[in-house]
Amino acid sequence: MATPRSKAGTKGVPREQRRQQILAAATEEFGANGFAGASLAAIAARVGVTKTLLHQYFGTKEDLYVACLVPVGDRLLAAVEDAMGPDGTTPDTPLRVLHAIFTALEGGREAWFVLYDTSLPPGGEAARRAAQYRASIDRLAAGGTADLLRATGSTDPLDADALKYVWRDLVSTLVRWWVKHPEQSPTAMTQRCARLFTAAATLTPHLQP
Amino acid sequence: MATPRSKAGTKGVPREQRRQQILAAATEEFGANGFAGASLAAIAARVGVTKTLLHQYFGTKEDLYVACLVPVGDRLLAAVEDAMGPDGTTPDTPLRVLHAIFTALEGGREAWFVLYDTSLPPGGEAARRAAQYRASIDRLAAGGTADLLRATGSTDPLDADALKYVWRDLVSTLVRWWVKHPEQSPTAMTQRCARLFTAAATLTPHLQP
DNA sequence: TAAGTAATTTACCGGATGGTAAATTCGGCG
Protein backbone atom coordinates (compact mmCIF):
# COMPACT_ATOMS: atom_id res chain seq x y z
CA MET A 1 0.00 0.00 0.00
CA ALA A 2 2.14 2.83 -1.28
CA THR A 3 0.76 6.12 0.03
CA PRO A 4 -2.68 6.32 -1.54
CA ARG A 5 -2.80 9.58 -3.50
CA SER A 6 -6.56 9.72 -3.11
CA LYS A 7 -8.75 9.07 -0.09
CA ALA A 8 -11.56 7.69 -2.20
CA GLY A 9 -12.71 4.12 -1.85
CA THR A 10 -14.79 2.26 0.70
CA LYS A 11 -14.13 2.55 4.41
CA GLY A 12 -15.77 -0.76 5.11
CA VAL A 13 -18.95 0.71 6.57
CA PRO A 14 -21.90 -1.31 5.27
CA ARG A 15 -24.62 0.53 3.44
CA GLU A 16 -27.39 0.18 5.98
CA GLN A 17 -25.24 1.39 8.84
CA ARG A 18 -24.16 4.47 6.91
CA ARG A 19 -27.77 5.16 6.11
CA GLN A 20 -28.60 5.22 9.78
CA GLN A 21 -25.62 7.38 10.67
CA ILE A 22 -26.57 9.91 8.03
CA LEU A 23 -30.21 9.86 9.04
CA ALA A 24 -29.32 10.48 12.67
CA ALA A 25 -26.95 13.33 11.88
CA ALA A 26 -29.38 14.90 9.43
CA THR A 27 -32.25 14.74 11.92
CA GLU A 28 -30.19 16.54 14.51
CA GLU A 29 -29.00 19.15 12.07
CA PHE A 30 -32.43 19.76 10.55
CA GLY A 31 -33.96 19.89 14.00
CA ALA A 32 -31.40 22.30 15.34
CA ASN A 33 -31.16 24.66 12.36
CA GLY A 34 -34.26 24.07 10.30
CA PHE A 35 -34.35 22.90 6.72
CA ALA A 36 -33.16 26.19 5.29
CA GLY A 37 -30.48 26.70 7.90
CA ALA A 38 -29.04 23.22 7.79
CA SER A 39 -26.23 22.59 5.33
CA LEU A 40 -25.47 19.31 3.66
CA ALA A 41 -21.79 19.92 4.19
CA ALA A 42 -22.34 20.20 7.93
CA ILE A 43 -24.33 16.98 8.04
CA ALA A 44 -21.70 15.20 6.00
CA ALA A 45 -18.93 16.52 8.22
CA ARG A 46 -20.73 15.25 11.29
CA VAL A 47 -20.77 11.76 9.83
CA GLY A 48 -17.17 12.12 8.67
CA VAL A 49 -18.08 11.76 5.06
CA THR A 50 -18.50 13.82 1.92
CA LYS A 51 -21.51 15.78 0.78
CA THR A 52 -21.68 13.68 -2.36
CA LEU A 53 -22.37 10.56 -0.37
CA LEU A 54 -25.52 12.05 1.05
CA HIS A 55 -26.80 12.64 -2.44
CA GLN A 56 -25.94 9.13 -3.48
CA TYR A 57 -27.78 7.67 -0.52
CA PHE A 58 -30.80 9.94 -0.32
CA GLY A 59 -30.95 12.16 -3.40
CA THR A 60 -31.98 15.77 -2.96
CA LYS A 61 -31.73 17.78 0.24
CA GLU A 62 -35.50 17.68 0.38
CA ASP A 63 -35.47 13.91 -0.13
CA LEU A 64 -33.10 13.58 2.79
CA TYR A 65 -35.36 15.73 4.89
CA VAL A 66 -38.35 13.54 4.07
CA ALA A 67 -36.32 10.47 4.97
CA CYS A 68 -35.74 12.05 8.38
CA LEU A 69 -39.30 13.21 8.75
CA VAL A 70 -41.12 9.94 8.22
CA PRO A 71 -39.83 7.95 11.19
CA VAL A 72 -40.14 10.96 13.48
CA GLY A 73 -43.66 11.68 12.35
CA ASP A 74 -44.74 8.08 12.72
CA ARG A 75 -43.24 7.83 16.18
CA LEU A 76 -44.83 11.01 17.46
CA LEU A 77 -48.20 10.36 15.89
CA ALA A 78 -48.33 6.90 17.43
CA ALA A 79 -47.28 8.25 20.81
CA VAL A 80 -49.95 10.93 20.87
CA GLU A 81 -52.58 8.57 19.52
CA ASP A 82 -52.26 6.08 22.29
CA ALA A 83 -51.78 8.72 25.00
CA MET A 84 -55.18 10.14 24.09
CA GLY A 85 -56.79 6.75 24.37
CA PRO A 86 -60.16 5.71 23.01
CA ASP A 87 -62.25 7.69 25.50
CA GLY A 88 -62.59 11.46 25.24
CA THR A 89 -60.65 14.13 27.05
CA THR A 90 -60.16 13.58 30.73
CA PRO A 91 -58.64 16.12 33.08
CA ASP A 92 -55.21 14.51 32.93
CA THR A 93 -55.12 14.09 29.15
CA PRO A 94 -52.82 17.06 28.49
CA LEU A 95 -50.17 15.82 30.86
CA ARG A 96 -50.49 12.29 29.53
CA VAL A 97 -49.93 13.57 26.01
CA LEU A 98 -46.96 15.65 27.08
CA HIS A 99 -45.43 12.70 28.84
CA ALA A 100 -45.90 10.54 25.77
CA ILE A 101 -44.23 13.14 23.59
CA PHE A 102 -41.29 13.61 25.95
CA THR A 103 -40.80 9.88 26.11
CA ALA A 104 -40.99 9.43 22.36
CA LEU A 105 -38.48 12.22 21.94
CA GLU A 106 -35.92 11.07 24.49
CA GLY A 107 -32.70 10.23 22.72
CA GLY A 108 -33.27 12.76 19.95
CA ARG A 109 -35.16 15.73 21.25
CA GLU A 110 -34.50 18.08 18.34
CA ALA A 111 -36.47 15.66 16.19
CA TRP A 112 -39.59 17.51 17.24
CA PHE A 113 -38.48 20.52 15.22
CA VAL A 114 -38.07 18.43 12.12
CA LEU A 115 -41.79 17.91 12.21
CA TYR A 116 -42.51 21.53 13.05
CA ASP A 117 -40.02 23.14 10.72
CA THR A 118 -41.24 26.43 9.30
CA SER A 119 -38.52 26.88 6.72
CA LEU A 120 -39.57 24.17 4.30
CA PRO A 121 -39.74 25.14 0.63
CA PRO A 122 -43.43 25.85 0.10
CA GLY A 123 -45.15 23.67 -2.44
CA GLY A 124 -42.60 20.91 -2.09
CA GLU A 125 -43.20 17.36 -1.00
CA ALA A 126 -41.44 17.91 2.30
CA ALA A 127 -43.87 20.66 3.28
CA ARG A 128 -46.81 18.51 2.21
CA ARG A 129 -45.74 15.48 4.18
CA ALA A 130 -44.90 17.48 7.29
CA ALA A 131 -48.24 19.27 7.07
CA GLN A 132 -49.98 15.89 6.87
CA TYR A 133 -48.36 14.68 10.06
CA ARG A 134 -49.10 17.92 11.86
CA ALA A 135 -52.70 17.78 10.71
CA SER A 136 -53.08 14.26 12.04
CA ILE A 137 -51.74 15.25 15.41
CA ASP A 138 -53.72 18.48 15.46
CA ARG A 139 -56.90 16.56 14.72
CA LEU A 140 -56.35 14.57 17.87
CA ALA A 141 -55.61 17.70 19.85
CA ALA A 142 -58.60 19.49 18.38
CA GLY A 143 -60.93 17.18 20.24
CA GLY A 144 -59.32 18.13 23.51
CA THR A 145 -59.23 21.87 22.98
CA ALA A 146 -62.81 21.88 21.73
CA ASP A 147 -63.90 20.17 24.91
CA LEU A 148 -62.14 22.85 26.91
CA LEU A 149 -63.89 25.68 25.14
CA ARG A 150 -67.28 24.04 25.27
CA ALA A 151 -66.86 23.76 29.01
CA THR A 152 -66.40 27.52 29.26
CA GLY A 153 -69.25 28.33 26.90
CA SER A 154 -67.25 29.72 23.99
CA THR A 155 -68.53 28.75 20.57
CA ASP A 156 -66.34 31.04 18.48
CA PRO A 157 -64.54 28.91 15.88
CA LEU A 158 -61.62 31.34 15.91
CA ASP A 159 -61.22 30.72 19.61
CA ALA A 160 -60.94 27.03 18.85
CA ASP A 161 -58.38 27.65 16.15
CA ALA A 162 -56.32 29.92 18.35
CA LEU A 163 -56.39 27.49 21.25
CA LYS A 164 -55.31 24.62 19.04
CA TYR A 165 -52.50 26.83 17.77
CA VAL A 166 -51.43 27.86 21.25
CA TRP A 167 -51.42 24.33 22.56
CA ARG A 168 -49.27 23.12 19.70
CA ASP A 169 -46.77 25.92 20.13
CA LEU A 170 -46.74 25.42 23.85
CA VAL A 171 -45.48 21.91 23.30
CA SER A 172 -42.80 23.24 20.96
CA THR A 173 -41.78 25.73 23.59
CA LEU A 174 -41.53 23.12 26.29
CA VAL A 175 -39.47 20.88 24.05
CA ARG A 176 -37.21 23.79 23.20
CA TRP A 177 -36.64 24.48 26.87
CA TRP A 178 -36.00 20.78 27.38
CA VAL A 179 -33.37 20.74 24.66
CA LYS A 180 -31.52 23.43 26.55
CA HIS A 181 -31.63 21.37 29.74
CA PRO A 182 -30.37 17.96 28.66
CA GLU A 183 -30.11 16.56 32.14
CA GLN A 184 -33.86 16.65 32.67
CA SER A 185 -35.56 13.30 32.31
CA PRO A 186 -38.90 12.96 30.52
CA THR A 187 -40.63 12.25 33.80
CA ALA A 188 -39.04 15.27 35.46
CA MET A 189 -40.29 17.37 32.56
CA THR A 190 -43.82 16.08 32.90
CA GLN A 191 -43.82 16.83 36.60
CA ARG A 192 -42.48 20.30 35.97
CA CYS A 193 -45.26 20.88 33.47
CA ALA A 194 -47.79 19.83 36.07
CA ARG A 195 -46.40 22.46 38.46
CA LEU A 196 -46.38 25.12 35.76
CA PHE A 197 -50.00 24.36 34.91
CA THR A 198 -51.13 24.87 38.45
CA ALA A 199 -49.08 28.06 38.68
CA ALA A 200 -50.62 29.39 35.49
CA ALA A 201 -54.06 28.65 36.88
CA THR A 202 -53.73 31.38 39.48
CA LEU A 203 -53.94 34.10 36.86
CA THR A 204 -57.03 32.91 35.08
CA PRO A 205 -60.29 34.16 36.58
CA HIS A 206 -59.93 37.76 35.44
CA LEU A 207 -61.37 39.54 32.43
CA GLN A 208 -60.20 42.58 30.55
CA PRO A 209 -60.55 46.17 31.91
CA MET B 1 -34.89 63.21 -23.50
CA ALA B 2 -33.57 60.66 -25.96
CA THR B 3 -34.25 57.16 -24.55
CA PRO B 4 -31.98 56.93 -21.50
CA ARG B 5 -29.73 53.89 -22.03
CA SER B 6 -29.35 53.45 -18.29
CA LYS B 7 -31.94 53.57 -15.54
CA ALA B 8 -29.49 55.00 -13.07
CA GLY B 9 -29.96 58.44 -11.60
CA THR B 10 -32.23 59.86 -8.92
CA LYS B 11 -35.95 59.22 -8.94
CA GLY B 12 -36.65 62.32 -6.94
CA VAL B 13 -37.33 60.49 -3.69
CA PRO B 14 -35.70 62.45 -0.87
CA ARG B 15 -33.24 60.67 1.32
CA GLU B 16 -35.22 60.59 4.52
CA GLN B 17 -38.30 59.18 2.84
CA ARG B 18 -36.31 56.41 1.17
CA ARG B 19 -34.79 55.59 4.52
CA GLN B 20 -38.22 55.09 5.99
CA GLN B 21 -39.42 53.02 3.04
CA ILE B 22 -36.42 50.75 3.30
CA LEU B 23 -36.74 50.46 7.05
CA ALA B 24 -40.38 49.48 6.77
CA ALA B 25 -39.78 46.92 4.06
CA ALA B 26 -36.79 45.47 5.87
CA THR B 27 -38.68 45.17 9.13
CA GLU B 28 -41.44 43.21 7.41
CA GLU B 29 -39.01 40.98 5.59
CA PHE B 30 -36.84 40.32 8.64
CA GLY B 31 -39.91 39.71 10.73
CA ALA B 32 -41.44 37.32 8.25
CA ASN B 33 -38.35 35.33 7.28
CA GLY B 34 -35.83 35.95 10.01
CA PHE B 35 -32.43 37.51 9.58
CA ALA B 36 -30.93 34.49 7.87
CA GLY B 37 -33.93 33.86 5.67
CA ALA B 38 -34.42 37.43 4.54
CA SER B 39 -32.59 38.52 1.42
CA LEU B 40 -31.42 42.02 0.67
CA ALA B 41 -32.56 41.60 -2.91
CA ALA B 42 -36.10 40.85 -1.73
CA ILE B 43 -36.15 43.90 0.51
CA ALA B 44 -34.82 46.06 -2.29
CA ALA B 45 -37.38 44.67 -4.73
CA ARG B 46 -40.16 45.47 -2.30
CA VAL B 47 -39.10 49.10 -2.24
CA GLY B 48 -38.57 49.08 -6.00
CA VAL B 49 -34.91 49.78 -5.72
CA THR B 50 -31.56 48.07 -6.04
CA LYS B 51 -29.69 46.08 -3.44
CA THR B 52 -26.80 48.50 -3.66
CA LEU B 53 -28.93 51.32 -2.39
CA LEU B 54 -29.59 49.50 0.85
CA HIS B 55 -25.87 49.21 1.43
CA GLN B 56 -25.36 52.86 0.67
CA TYR B 57 -28.06 53.86 3.13
CA PHE B 58 -27.48 51.41 5.95
CA GLY B 59 -24.23 49.54 5.38
CA THR B 60 -24.09 45.86 6.17
CA LYS B 61 -27.08 43.51 6.34
CA GLU B 62 -26.52 43.34 10.05
CA ASP B 63 -26.41 47.14 10.25
CA LEU B 64 -29.73 47.29 8.48
CA TYR B 65 -31.14 44.76 10.89
CA VAL B 66 -30.01 46.83 13.85
CA ALA B 67 -31.57 49.90 12.29
CA CYS B 68 -34.86 47.98 12.18
CA LEU B 69 -34.44 46.55 15.64
CA VAL B 70 -33.88 49.72 17.63
CA PRO B 71 -37.22 51.45 17.06
CA VAL B 72 -39.10 48.20 17.49
CA GLY B 73 -37.27 47.36 20.70
CA ASP B 74 -37.76 50.81 22.13
CA ARG B 75 -41.45 50.79 21.31
CA LEU B 76 -42.10 47.37 22.81
CA LEU B 77 -40.01 47.94 25.89
CA ALA B 78 -41.79 51.19 26.61
CA ALA B 79 -45.17 49.58 26.06
CA VAL B 80 -44.49 46.72 28.44
CA GLU B 81 -42.90 48.99 30.99
CA ASP B 82 -45.89 51.20 31.42
CA ALA B 83 -48.36 48.32 31.17
CA MET B 84 -46.74 46.74 34.20
CA GLY B 85 -47.00 49.95 36.15
CA PRO B 86 -45.13 50.86 39.32
CA ASP B 87 -47.01 48.47 41.62
CA GLY B 88 -46.36 44.73 41.54
CA THR B 89 -48.25 42.06 39.70
CA THR B 90 -51.98 42.27 39.94
CA PRO B 91 -54.35 39.61 38.61
CA ASP B 92 -54.98 41.48 35.39
CA THR B 93 -51.35 42.30 34.68
CA PRO B 94 -50.86 39.61 32.03
CA LEU B 95 -53.78 40.81 29.97
CA ARG B 96 -52.72 44.43 30.38
CA VAL B 97 -49.29 43.55 29.07
CA LEU B 98 -50.70 41.61 26.15
CA HIS B 99 -52.97 44.47 25.25
CA ALA B 100 -50.06 46.90 25.36
CA ILE B 101 -48.01 44.66 23.10
CA PHE B 102 -50.81 44.19 20.59
CA THR B 103 -51.40 47.91 20.48
CA ALA B 104 -47.72 48.72 20.06
CA LEU B 105 -47.54 46.18 17.26
CA GLU B 106 -50.60 47.26 15.30
CA GLY B 107 -49.54 48.53 11.90
CA GLY B 108 -46.50 46.25 11.75
CA ARG B 109 -47.16 43.02 13.56
CA GLU B 110 -44.24 41.02 12.19
CA ALA B 111 -41.98 43.51 13.96
CA TRP B 112 -42.27 41.32 17.04
CA PHE B 113 -40.23 38.66 15.31
CA VAL B 114 -37.47 41.08 14.55
CA LEU B 115 -36.91 41.33 18.27
CA TYR B 116 -37.26 37.59 18.80
CA ASP B 117 -35.27 36.42 15.81
CA THR B 118 -33.34 33.24 16.47
CA SER B 119 -31.27 33.27 13.30
CA LEU B 120 -28.97 36.17 14.16
CA PRO B 121 -25.27 35.60 13.59
CA PRO B 122 -23.97 34.70 17.04
CA GLY B 123 -21.40 37.04 18.47
CA GLY B 124 -22.47 39.91 16.28
CA GLU B 125 -23.79 43.27 17.38
CA ALA B 126 -27.29 42.46 16.19
CA ALA B 127 -27.53 39.46 18.49
CA ARG B 128 -26.12 41.50 21.38
CA ARG B 129 -28.57 44.35 20.95
CA ALA B 130 -31.57 42.07 20.49
CA ALA B 131 -30.56 40.07 23.56
CA GLN B 132 -30.37 43.30 25.54
CA TYR B 133 -33.90 44.29 24.63
CA ARG B 134 -35.20 40.82 25.35
CA ALA B 135 -33.43 40.80 28.69
CA SER B 136 -34.99 44.11 29.64
CA ILE B 137 -38.45 42.85 28.82
CA ASP B 138 -37.82 39.50 30.46
CA ARG B 139 -36.68 41.21 33.62
CA LEU B 140 -40.04 42.88 33.83
CA ALA B 141 -41.83 39.63 33.16
CA ALA B 142 -39.67 37.76 35.64
CA GLY B 143 -41.26 39.65 38.49
CA GLY B 144 -44.67 38.51 37.39
CA THR B 145 -43.84 34.87 36.85
CA ALA B 146 -41.94 34.69 40.11
CA ASP B 147 -45.02 35.98 41.92
CA LEU B 148 -47.07 33.25 40.29
CA LEU B 149 -44.77 30.50 41.43
CA ARG B 150 -44.42 31.83 44.92
CA ALA B 151 -48.17 31.77 45.22
CA THR B 152 -48.19 28.06 44.43
CA GLY B 153 -45.29 27.26 46.72
CA SER B 154 -42.72 26.28 44.12
CA THR B 155 -39.20 27.43 44.85
CA ASP B 156 -37.39 25.56 42.10
CA PRO B 157 -35.35 28.07 40.10
CA LEU B 158 -35.71 25.92 37.00
CA ASP B 159 -39.46 26.21 37.32
CA ALA B 160 -39.07 29.96 37.28
CA ASP B 161 -36.86 29.82 34.24
CA ALA B 162 -39.21 27.53 32.38
CA LEU B 163 -42.22 29.65 33.21
CA LYS B 164 -40.50 32.82 32.03
CA TYR B 165 -39.60 30.99 28.85
CA VAL B 166 -43.12 29.71 28.32
CA TRP B 167 -44.70 33.08 28.90
CA ARG B 168 -42.39 34.74 26.42
CA ASP B 169 -43.05 32.15 23.76
CA LEU B 170 -46.75 32.26 24.44
CA VAL B 171 -46.72 35.89 23.46
CA SER B 172 -44.82 35.02 20.30
CA THR B 173 -47.37 32.36 19.49
CA LEU B 174 -50.29 34.70 19.98
CA VAL B 175 -48.67 37.32 17.79
CA ARG B 176 -48.00 34.69 15.15
CA TRP B 177 -51.64 33.67 15.18
CA TRP B 178 -52.58 37.33 14.98
CA VAL B 179 -50.40 37.86 11.93
CA LYS B 180 -52.37 35.14 10.18
CA HIS B 181 -55.65 36.87 11.05
CA PRO B 182 -55.10 40.45 9.94
CA GLU B 183 -58.70 41.48 10.42
CA GLN B 184 -58.50 41.06 14.19
CA SER B 185 -58.13 44.30 16.11
CA PRO B 186 -55.78 44.55 19.10
CA THR B 187 -58.73 44.78 21.44
CA ALA B 188 -60.39 41.75 19.90
CA MET B 189 -57.15 39.87 20.42
CA THR B 190 -56.94 40.85 24.05
CA GLN B 191 -60.49 39.72 24.65
CA ARG B 192 -59.82 36.45 22.90
CA CYS B 193 -56.82 35.91 25.12
CA ALA B 194 -58.98 36.49 28.15
CA ARG B 195 -61.34 33.76 26.98
CA LEU B 196 -58.49 31.40 26.23
CA PHE B 197 -57.04 31.97 29.68
CA THR B 198 -60.27 31.01 31.37
CA ALA B 199 -60.61 27.99 29.11
CA ALA B 200 -57.08 26.89 29.92
CA ALA B 201 -57.85 27.21 33.60
CA THR B 202 -60.25 24.28 33.47
CA LEU B 203 -57.42 21.84 32.94
CA THR B 204 -55.21 22.95 35.76
CA PRO B 205 -55.95 21.32 39.10
CA HIS B 206 -54.59 17.89 38.25
CA LEU B 207 -51.27 16.33 39.01
CA GLN B 208 -49.39 13.58 37.26
CA PRO B 209 -50.35 9.85 37.55
C1' DT C 1 -27.41 77.24 -19.45
C1' DA C 2 -23.75 75.24 -17.22
C1' DA C 3 -21.91 73.40 -12.86
C1' DG C 4 -22.42 70.81 -8.93
C1' DT C 5 -24.56 67.67 -5.94
C1' DA C 6 -27.89 64.14 -4.60
C1' DA C 7 -29.94 59.73 -5.77
C1' DT C 8 -29.55 55.59 -8.00
C1' DT C 9 -27.93 51.88 -11.05
C1' DT C 10 -24.45 48.79 -13.66
C1' DA C 11 -21.07 45.70 -13.46
C1' DC C 12 -18.38 43.24 -10.88
C1' DC C 13 -16.10 39.89 -7.03
C1' DG C 14 -15.70 36.12 -3.60
C1' DG C 15 -17.78 32.74 -0.93
C1' DA C 16 -21.08 29.32 0.22
C1' DT C 17 -24.43 26.04 -1.21
C1' DG C 18 -27.07 22.34 -3.63
C1' DG C 19 -26.09 19.22 -7.15
C1' DT C 20 -23.69 15.96 -10.79
C1' DA C 21 -20.29 13.01 -13.51
C1' DA C 22 -16.44 10.58 -13.31
C1' DA C 23 -12.72 8.56 -11.07
C1' DT C 24 -10.58 5.86 -7.22
C1' DT C 25 -9.89 2.56 -3.63
C1' DC C 26 -11.19 -1.33 -0.70
C1' DG C 27 -13.13 -5.94 0.25
C1' DG C 28 -14.35 -10.32 -1.13
C1' DC C 29 -14.53 -14.23 -4.36
C1' DG C 30 -13.18 -17.42 -8.12
Added chain:
DNA sequence: CGCCGAATTTACCATCCGGTAAATTACTTA
Protein backbone atom coordinates in the same frame (compact mmCIF):
# COMPACT_ATOMS: atom_id res chain seq x y z
C1' DC D 1 -3.39 -13.48 -8.29
C1' DG D 2 -6.88 -10.99 -10.72
C1' DC D 3 -11.39 -9.49 -11.20
C1' DC D 4 -15.86 -7.32 -9.81
C1' DG D 5 -18.86 -4.70 -7.27
C1' DA D 6 -19.64 -1.79 -3.33
C1' DA D 7 -18.35 2.41 -1.01
C1' DT D 8 -16.48 6.78 -1.30
C1' DT D 9 -14.02 10.84 -3.00
C1' DT D 10 -12.30 14.43 -6.50
C1' DA D 11 -13.26 17.83 -9.39
C1' DC D 12 -16.55 20.42 -11.26
C1' DC D 13 -20.81 23.57 -12.31
C1' DA D 14 -24.67 26.90 -11.59
C1' DT D 15 -26.87 29.82 -8.53
C1' DC D 16 -27.68 32.86 -5.04
C1' DC D 17 -26.11 36.10 -1.72
C1' DG D 18 -23.67 39.83 0.62
C1' DG D 19 -20.70 43.41 -0.63
C1' DT D 20 -17.96 47.24 -3.34
C1' DA D 21 -16.26 50.58 -6.99
C1' DA D 22 -17.46 53.19 -10.54
C1' DA D 23 -20.58 55.13 -13.68
C1' DT D 24 -25.01 57.45 -14.82
C1' DT D 25 -28.95 60.30 -14.47
C1' DA D 26 -32.00 63.86 -12.34
C1' DC D 27 -32.52 67.92 -9.50
C1' DT D 28 -31.02 72.48 -7.99
C1' DT D 29 -28.97 76.74 -8.14
C1' DA D 30 -26.16 80.47 -9.71
